Amino acid sequence: MLTLTLVGAMLLACAVGAVSIPPLDIVKMTLNRLPLFDFQPTWQLTDETIIFQIRLIRVVAGVLIGAALATAGVLFQGLLRNPMADPYIIGTSAGAALGATLAMMVPLGLAFAGFGLVPVGAFCGALLTVLLVYNLARVGGKTPVVSMLLAGFVVSAMLASVMSFLIIVSDILQLKLHSVFSFIMGSISVQEWSQIAVIAPLILGGIVVARFFAFHLNAFALGEEGAAYLGISVEREKILILALGSLLTACAVSLSGLIGFVGLVVPHAVRLALGPDHRLLLPASALAGAAFLVIADTLARTLLAPTEIPVGIFTALIGAPFFIFLLRRSRREYAF
Amino acid sequence: MHSRSSGLSMRKVSFAYFNGFALQAINLMIAPGEIVGLLGPNGCGKTTLLKLASGVLSPAEGEVLLDEVKLKKLSRRQVAQRIAVVPQSYHLPFAFKVTEVVLLGRTPFVSGLSGETKKDRDVTADALQLVGIDGLGKRHFNDLSGGEQQKVILAMALAQEPEVLLLDEPTAHLDINHQVEILELVRSLNRNHGVTVIAAMHDLNLASLFFDRLILLKEGTIFADGSPREVLTERNIKDVFLASVRVSPHPVTSAPHIVVLPKETQGS
Numbered sequence: 001m002l003t004l005t006l007v008g009a010m011l012l013a014c015a016v017g018a019v020s021i022p023p024l025d026i027v028k029m030t031l032n033r034l035p036l037f038d039f040q041p042t043w044q045l046t047d048e049t050i051i052f053q054i055r056l057i058r059v060v061a062g063v064l065i066g067a068a069l070a071t072a073g074v075l076f077q078g079l080l081r082n083p084m085a086d087p088y089i090i091g092t093s094a095g096a097a098l099g100a101t102l103a104m105m106v107p108l109g110l111a112f113a114g115f116g117l118v119p120v121g122a123f124c125g126a127l128l129t130v131l132l133v134y135n136l137a138r139v140g141g142k143t144p145v146v147s148m149l150l151a152g153f154v155v156s157a158m159l160a161s162v163m164s165f166l167i168i169v170s171d172i173l174q175l176k177l178h179s180v181f182s183f184i185m186g187s188i189s190v191q192e193w194s195q196i197a198v199i200a201p202l203i204l205g206g207i208v209v210a211r212f213f214a215f216h217l218n219a220f221a222l223g224e225e226g227a228a229y230l231g232i233s234v235e236r237e238k239i240l241i242l243a244l245g246s247l248l249t250a251c252a253v254s255l256s257g258l259i260g261f262v263g264l265v266v267p268h269a270v271r272l273a274l275g276p277d278h279r280l281l282l283p284a285s286a287l288a289g290a291a292f293l294v295i296a297d298t299l300a301r302t303l304l305a306p307t308e309i310p311v312g313i314f315t316a317l318i319g320a321p322f323f324i325f326l327l328r329r330s331r332r333e334y335a336f
Numbered sequence: 337m338h339s340r341s342s343g344l345s346m347r348k349v350s351f352a353y354f355n356g357f358a359l360q361a362i363n364l365m366i367a368p369g370e371i372v373g374l375l376g377p378n379g380c381g382k383t384t385l386l387k388l389a390s391g392v393l394s395p396a397e398g399e400v401l402l403d404e405v406k407l408k409k410l411s412r413r414q415v416a417q418r419i420a421v422v423p424q425s426y427h428l429p430f431a432f433k434v435t436e437v438v439l440l441g442r443t444p445f446v447s448g449l450s451g452e453t454k455k456d457r458d459v460t461a462d463a464l465q466l467v468g469i470d471g472l473g474k475r476h477f478n479d480l481s482g483g484e485q486q487k488v489i490l491a492m493a494l495a496q497e498p499e500v501l502l503l504d505e506p507t508a509h510l511d512i513n514h515q516v517e518i519l520e521l522v523r524s525l526n527r528n529h530g531v532t533v534i535a536a537m538h539d540l541n542l543a544s545l546f547f548d549r550l551i552l553l554k555e556g557t558i559f560a561d562g563s564p565r566e567v568l569t570e571r572n573i574k575d576v577f578l579a580s581v582r583v584s585p586h587p588v589t590s591a592p593h594i595v596v597l598p599k600e601t602q603g604s
Contacts, residue, residue, distance in 0.1 A: 081429040212448035218436065219443045221428050228392045229423075230496070231416025231444030276430035279451065 002287040013298040061190040063290040070289025073263030075245035078217040087249040087263035090152035091129040094159035099125020119254035126250035186259030186312030214278040341368035341530040342499035348398035373543040376553035382536035416444035420498035441495025463494040483514030503535035568592040
């Protein structure tokens with residue numbers, strides 16, 4: 001069901017835009033790229049260029065980002081036993097934002113594999129911040145969840161004020177205020193397939209690896225001591241799950257900036273629909289997150305066309321009411 | 337359930353928390369198939385002793401042995417394949433179903449790659465049946481009463497097919513009917529399946545009725561160790577709990593039965 005929704009959303013997203021292209025043609029074009037098929041083109045060559053060079057890149061990026069954020073959300077909520085947890089909770093967002101702003105201040109046009117300095121800055125900023133937070137929260141060979149949440153909060157606040165300070169004092173950033181804002185609100189800014197080629201294996205690999213932690217994430221619901229009674233080496237496993245979730249988040253923000261709400265709401269929505277068992281929750285959330293983000297991004301780029309709205313605005317705008325609806329419908333079954 | 341049993345012993349075990357509270361030089365031998373109650377006032381070290389026995393805490397000095405093998409030589413997973421722990425309660429942040437919770441008992445046997453097998457599901461079903469809650473399987477854990485939740489936690493521990501079962505005040509929050517039910521279950525596991533049982537207990541009368549051997553702790557040391565009749569004396573209870581009691585034979589079983597004496601009656 002979810003897979004069908006995702007494919008449908010992807011098709012629709014490719015079809016709509018400044019030039020609308022019939023979904024059937026898109027299917028044929030895509031199949032034509034495989035050796036088995038050979039449909040007569042009933043479309044113009046420019047349509048094919050629009051699909052493959054512009055829209056499909058963006059849709060595939062949306063799929064990857066949505067799946068990565070939703071999976072990271074499940075990992076963090078399950079590990080931290082905290083329904084308010086999202087992929088950004090231990091400082092990844094603030095770190096990525098600062099990294100990206102710093103990169104914007106560099107007046108050089110460096111790029112490799114289609115990546116400019118900004119995505120690289122965001123990626124490194126996110127991972128370095130998690131590393132810092134984890135080490136700050138470490139006491140006596142253990143990293144209690146509460147200290148990690150507190151350290152994440154404090155470090156985020158500090159990095160955010162550094163970023164605000166930079167924006168105020170730097171002339172370069174003043175000129176790029178729009179880019180800074182788009183990054184913070186989150187908008188998909190992938191222009192080349194080479195970027196997808198670098199990030200896709202990381203995200204897809206991360207999602208597959210996450211599934212191996214499913215059984216143990218269920219055990220973490222009993223708390224860390226309960227998990228230890230069931231034979232889990234808690235501290236070691238915590239590092240692995242945190243690293244995996246942070247890597248997925250860093251990949252996502254390097255493609256799109258800070259898209260909020262996907263990583264918080266999608267896991268909850270899937271949990272309400274299918275239950276909290278991580279063996280099902282993880283793959284289902286990845287699919288649902290992908291479909292959700294593709295839909296939101298399509299709305300973001302078509303609703304006020306030619307003006308493009310940051311997709312992060314839409315994820316919250318659609319996500320919040322949908323979530324409230326779900327919560328009210330099944331409040332009794334849900335343990336808050 | 338299988339019926340292999342293991343013994344547990346401690347040699348000169350000491351442990352101290354940061355705040356100074358400590359267990360001192362505990363020597364203890366618990367034979368395979370014994371059923372032992374740990375007694376003592378709040379903060380005497382019952383819970384710490386159980387945590388050392390389950391290996392989630394390591395002693396500062398001395399060693400804990402499971403069938404002559406040092407516990408610290410075993411991995412967490414190997415320990416969990418042989419020792420199961422039942423705490424006072426669990427709080428789950430999400431709405432897990434009862435079968436899903438009991439299946440968690442198979443965690444030390446399940447590999448992340450292949451997931452659970454038919455055997456894991458069979459053992460889970462057996463555990464539910466043994467505890468008498470097979471009817472609750474589809475219910476949400478968080479919707480159950482405290483007594484039912486405790487049975488689910490016990491079933492989860494049984495799904496580990498443990499040789500040693502450690503319980504930390506398993507009946508602390510329960511009404512009298514559920515207290516007796518849980519203890520009956522634990523004792524029948526011990527009698528019929530040979531599971532070694534060590535349980536911290538608060539209620540002296542229940543401990544007297546359900547355990548063959550009692551260990552009385554005072555300020556981190558073993559104060560008395562023996563049968564209920566040897567341990568539960570008026571003098572021991574006065575020395576350890578600072579409470580004035582009368583001990584008389586239980587009207588039916590003749591096990592020691594304790595009644596407290598209010599202050600105004602103590603002159604007589």
